[in-house]
Amino acid sequence: MPRVITPLTIADFRNRLCEAASELLVERGMNGFNMRELAKRLHVSPMTAYRYFEDKDEILGHIRARGFARLADVLTVARLQSDAAGVLRAYVRFALEDPVTYRLMFDLFQTENSEAAELALHCERVRAAMNDVAAGPEDAPREIRGAVLWSALHGVMALYLAGKLNRPQFEQALAAAARLHAGVEVGPAASGWPLHAALTAAE
8 A cells, every 4th residue: 555645744754854954964064965865864765855845955944944943942931931141041052052053044045945934933033032132222122132132142153153263252252242232241250150051061
């Protein structure tokens, strides 16, 4: 009897394929990512993936959307359970624990695909979390304060992940971003530094 393909089995295979793609990206980076190796890891023919995704760009778009969904979930939980420092700590931990996905999420060379609407939805959830904890001039709109906080936080993370900041510089830059844009007074040498736990946990 031929196998019945249902929406559930399609979703399951797409998820398994994206998990395998994420692992391949972690191991080999973008230059080592190809459909043949991905199919090999899933024990299917190279053409099977094209029954579920149009091309490699659509797979990467799905992984990107999943990444933003995970980040949004992490920040939402942190916002409910903690303060601004907890949200920043959660953001830092996410980026440090999965730097490949984090870089891919902000890849400038992404193309439009079927995941664009989902990606936009979860981007807005992350943006809302930044808006909730941002500080700054009272005459600046809330959305602008949130954008500045996110820009500062992402800029520091991107420089560190690219090897442009060493660990002490990274800690000092994060502390400055937290103080200036979230109103959190911290210091890298302080035992109660709210970002210290995230850095330690990811190493």
